[in-house]
Structures are given as C-alpha cells and as structure tokens.
Amino acid sequence: MKPFFILMNKEYFQMIRDFKIIWLPIVFIFLGMTQPVLTYYLPAILGALGGGQGITIDPTMVQQEGGQVLATTLGSQFDQLGIMIIVISMMAMIQADKASGMLxxxxxxxxxxxSYIAGKIISNxxxxxxxxTFGYFVSYLYVSYLFTDVPISHMLLALLIYLTWVLFMVSFTLMISTIFNGQGVIALIGIVFLLICRMIIGIHPTIDLINPAGMSQHAMSLLVTGSVDSSLYVNLIITFLWVLFTLLVSHFWISQKKFQQD
Structure with missing residues (x-):
C-alpha cells in the first residue's frame, strides 16, 4: 500500500503546482450558477437590452420547478462544457508520465x-x-432561492447517480491517455466519444441500458419526477463493468509496455 499512497501524494502535489486543485472547482462553481441565473433572468435581460423584439419568451420559463432547473444544470452545463473541461484537465494523466519517461x-x-493506475484514477x-459537487451545490442554492425547493434526498441521490457517469469519464480519459501520445488526439477522442454517448441517450432503450451516460439521464429524471426507473440498477452495473474494462485495457497496455511503441 505504501507505493499507492506515495503515488497519490505525487498526484496531489502536481495538482497543486498546476493550480488544478483551485481552478477546476471554480470552473464548475461557475457552471453550476450559470443555468439557474440565466433561466431566471433571461427574459429581463432581453427586455433591458431591447433584444426581445421578434422573440417570444415563454412566460412559464421562470415558473419552472426547481428540480427541472437543477436537472438542466446537469444536462446543459455539466454534460456539455463540463465534459470538455474534465477531459482537458485529465488528458495528461498517463501521457505526461510517458512523455517525460517517468512511467x-x-x-x-x-x-x-x-498501484500506479489506482493512484492515478482515485486522486483525479x-x-x-x-x-x-461544489458546482452542483451552488446550483442547488440558486435554484432553491430563485425557484422552488428540491428535496434534499432527491438532490443527494441524483448527485451520487451522476458521479457514476463522471467515474466513467475519468476512467475512459485515463485509458486513452495510456494508449495515445498526443494530448490533442486524447482530448479530441475523449470529448467526441463522451459527447456522443450523451447525445444518443433516448434513441433506444437498449442503447440507454448499456450507455454509461444513461446514469446522467437517470439523475435528471429523479430530479424532475422524484422517482427512479427500474433500469437504473442494470445501467449502474453495466457502467461499472465499462469502468472495469477501461482499467483492464490501461493495465494491459502499461504492463506490456506498449506505451513505448510509436
């Protein structure tokens, strides 16, 4: 276990040097506050700027339930810009060690x-x-103030469900960071693949069942309806299997020293 903790400390020291431990929470806090604030004040902003001519604003927009707005934070902010930010911030997890010879x-x-893989993925x-979580709680506070209250139990359970999807994002980024050498390629593949996973939700129930992004949809559904679909548990198990698959691929790639091949 000692090498594991040493590697964890190394990761956190690097995060502090890169200020990642500061700017990443700040970015998600900004994303979390953006959705409820824009949803509530958009009609007033358009009216004040005189940009509402010819534009019909739905009067029920500011009358949305708090759960709907909080769900939109997950779907419109965290699952779009949030995905890009996570991939870009994590794309050098393994790639940097390969490039420097540290691996x-x-x-x-x-x-x-x-131990090496566990130290990387757990710390990140x-x-x-x-x-x-910071961004989500900030969004929750704004939603509670500007709209209606969301039951704390629903809010917390939705967060736990959503973090399962986030775990897949991190493990997938780790895998492609292991396989590929260029950060641009890693970022492109990671962002495109994860956004596609999110966009194809709703096409077919079978796809939703095996798609890790289905966990995000379950979290949003819980916030809107107050209940979870029975397929959540199957989707949860399959998501963990996908995470295990990415870790096994990363382990194989490193143990076979394929990272040394161009």
Whole structure:
C-alpha cells in the first residue's frame, strides 16, 4: 500500500503546482450558477437590452420547478462544457508520465501497475468529485432561492447517480491517455466519444441500458419526477463493468509496455 499512497501524494502535489486543485472547482462553481441565473433572468435581460423584439419568451420559463432547473444544470452545463473541461484537465494523466519517461522509471521500482493506475484514477476522480459537487451545490442554492425547493434526498441521490457517469469519464480519459501520445488526439477522442454517448441517450432503450451516460439521464429524471426507473440498477452495473474494462485495457497496455511503441 505504501507505493499507492506515495503515488497519490505525487498526484496531489502536481495538482497543486498546476493550480488544478483551485481552478477546476471554480470552473464548475461557475457552471453550476450559470443555468439557474440565466433561466431566471433571461427574459429581463432581453427586455433591458431591447433584444426581445421578434422573440417570444415563454412566460412559464421562470415558473419552472426547481428540480427541472437543477436537472438542466446537469444536462446543459455539466454534460456539455463540463465534459470538455474534465477531459482537458485529465488528458495528461498517463501521457505526461510517458512523455517525460517517468512511467518507464516508475515501472523499474517496486510498484505494481495496479498501484500506479489506482493512484492515478482515485486522486483525479476525487478532485473531480469535489469540483462537480461544489458546482452542483451552488446550483442547488440558486435554484432553491430563485425557484422552488428540491428535496434534499432527491438532490443527494441524483448527485451520487451522476458521479457514476463522471467515474466513467475519468476512467475512459485515463485509458486513452495510456494508449495515445498526443494530448490533442486524447482530448479530441475523449470529448467526441463522451459527447456522443450523451447525445444518443433516448434513441433506444437498449442503447440507454448499456450507455454509461444513461446514469446522467437517470439523475435528471429523479430530479424532475422524484422517482427512479427500474433500469437504473442494470445501467449502474453495466457502467461499472465499462469502468472495469477501461482499467483492464490501461493495465494491459502499461504492463506490456506498449506505451513505448510509436
């Protein structure tokens, strides 16, 4: 366990040096406050700027239920800009160690590949959890003030469900960071793939069942309707299997030292 904790400390030290531990939560706090504020004040802003001519504003927009607005924060902010930010902030998880030669050096030490991978994904996932949670709670406070209250039990359960989808984002980014060498390629593949996963939700029930992004949809549904669909549990298990698959691919790639091949 000692190598694992050493690697965790190394990751957090690097996050502090890169100020990631500061700017990532701030970005998600901004995303969290954006949706409820824009939803509530957009008609007034358009009217004040004189830009409402020819535009019909739905008068029920500011009368939405709090759960609907909070769900929109997940779907419109975290699942769009949020995905891009997570991938860009995590794309160098393994790639940076490959480029600097640190990965090859670490593998010559008494460190198992699993310890290395676990240190990477746990430290980065914890940072993303803190960032997303801060943004989500800020959104919840604005929603409670500007709209109607959302039951705390629904709010917390929806967050836990959504964080499962976030776990897949991080593990998938780790996998492609292991396989590919260029940060631009890693960012492009990660962002496009995860956005596609999110966009195809609702096309077919079977696709929703095996799609990790279905966890986001379940979280939103809980906030809007106050209940969860029975398919949640199957989707949850399949999402964890996808996470395990990404970790196994990363382990195989590193243990076979395929990262040294161009």
């Amino acid at each position: 090859a050096f670490i593998l010559t030490r008494p460190v198992t590949v699993w 996932y914890l940072l993303v959890i803190v960032s997303v």
